Amino acid sequence: MVQFSSIFTGITKSIAIRNGKKSKHDDGRETADALAKEAKKNEMMLTSSGSVAGASHNLAVVFSKGGKKGINQDRFVVWEDFGCQDDMIFCGVFDGHGPWGHLVAKRVRKLMPTALLRNWQKRVAHTVDGTNGISIDKSCFQFDIWKQSYFETCSIIDQELEQYADSFYSGTTALTLVRQGGLLVVANVGDSRAVLATTDDDGRLVSVQLTVDLKPNLPRESERIMQSRGRVLSCEDEPGVYRVWMPTVEGPGLAISRAFGDYYIKDFGLISEPELTSRKITHRDQFAILATDGVWDVMSNDEAVEIVSSTGEREDAAKRLVESAICAWKHKRRGAPMDDISAICLFFHNIPLSKQQAKSV
Template sequence: MDAKKVMRSVFSFCSRAMVLLPTFLDGLAKTISSRKGKSCPCDVGREAANTLAKEARRNESILSSTAAVKISKSSRLASACSKRGRKGVNQDCFILWEEFGCQEDMTFCGVFDGHGPWGHAVAKRVRELLPSFLLCKWQEALGVGSSQDWNFEMEFDANLQHFDIWKQSFLKTYAAVDQELKLHRSIDTFCSGTTASTIVKQGENLLIANIGDSRAVLATTSDDGSLVPLQLTIDFKPNLPQEAERIKQSKGRVFCSHDEPGLYRVWMPNDETLGLAVSRAFGDYCLKDFGLISVPYVTQRKITSRDQFVILATDGVWDVISNHEAIQIVSSAPDRENSAKLLVECAARAWKLKRRGFARDDISALCLFLHTTETNRFDPPLKALTKSTWRQN
């Protein structure tokens, strides 16, 4: 039996029954390794993860263009939309991978906002690399965790271990992706980069990691039944006290230029031509020695029955739409499949009203719903943003 047939049989089995990812990847890695001779374990693991990604694309469980996706055997539903701005090529991109790593209870999603001359290429490259790298790092972390000599006389917090495994996986993944970009021969990342806001939904847990100012917002219900927003990420701007202190200690500078009042950027010590409006990003190696980092802020949340959906969006949305407005727009969509499109259209309209004279930014949004049945509408639509207004471009 050749390698392709072996892999097909493995994937067929995986689609019929739940398979633990470490065991699955180990078996797939051995299959690849036995046909290619000696290989570095990390390279074999990465190839196995890439094979999973290719199979997921064939099965249409990866979404990376404007559409709605629902796997027939899945209880989850998501929609995504992206609209090019007025600045040239669209530098935003996104990905949603249902049954992430062949796990029925896992979903990976992320949005990426490129900047600089090669920003579109950097964002797409990160979208391509990050999910597969994360699978590898998670497998490695699970292997370490299972072999640790735990002291069972001490109180053991299983949830904390679960989060620590994912946190280390995200931290190592973001570092590995950034290093891979630095070595990429055909993409110039010296003055170009991308933000990243990523989520793994594993069962009833949300694991969130982000750099830059793309944002994740959870819609949940309050005691009185109204829908309220909970921001899951931090907008990493250079003027945040902790960020500014790190940048200054690295000899970088933080200030607003005369023609951009209120917009703080990271600047090199003796150069005012390469300012960056975020304090954490992939790429942008001209600033990596002066305080810019690619270390993600990683958090978790246990999903409750009150939690309805998560919005992942680039700053093209958040620059003109508040968290509360965003969740109201999504919850008021006539159907879930068009919720992201409605939010993007609303943001495009808001750019015309609130940012007159400014070139509209790229606008991208991904909505991940957490329950199978749609709940009742919570609050009446915002008076300032009627449905007829949302549908205008």
């Protein structure tokens, strides 16, 4: 059962941060923006390589390295104590593409956490009013609230991006995660990937893929694209790489089936609707990896989990994973320009991994 009192306390704290300056026309945007500024001030928000830990048992470490295609278009954010909630953290990686992809990724990174927060707070408050403060089952509450909040958030972001000309031929993926106590919610738009490291019945660390790489040739994605008059084709010079194309124009093709921006092809099957998954975290679950496709193009889920788990200091885990991917690019993709590579490693427990594994054996 979930008590609304503790959740509402966090919301009350968040409102107090604005020092009573709320306008009667504020829809929650001012509150969320104020919270983001406060988080940055208190070093609870991370947008460059490093680590952050808050009142919860979470530890998030981040590292990014630009590729050989120009400016690094990857962006990321970690927000510990998300929305003044001691048991919440928000993580996100955004992989831009196109000539102005870095700008689109940066804009979505700024919009996503605050928009999600205000939509979540709005729905929590509405649920509190509807239940008269009584307790309800978590399974009927938490994930459904996040799901509704994410759908509305992504719709709002897509509408806001449309006013920027640089979003017409450029866009970004968005892979985000929220941990709320024992619940993990992952929302995916594009082909970045989230992987969980957990222990099996024999005490061995194994990987569990939490998301699907949303490529145009996936049956459900391809069907939607073709119903919208888009084409899904693989060119001779890129065998096996399927892209979304406009019906007749031989313009740029897009190698993902969901993204923010890219309005030139939005009428032909490309969408920004997220695919959501959830998981109840147990003592067996050790950490999650969120990474752009620069990692997964050259590395398996198991390899990534092994690299992170074998890193001596947790604060070095994301850097070691990215550096390992760089080495893999040099050996496995010789001649191909290396992609931008970014990773977030979110550890769930505040005790050493070796001890946690020993307990689960």
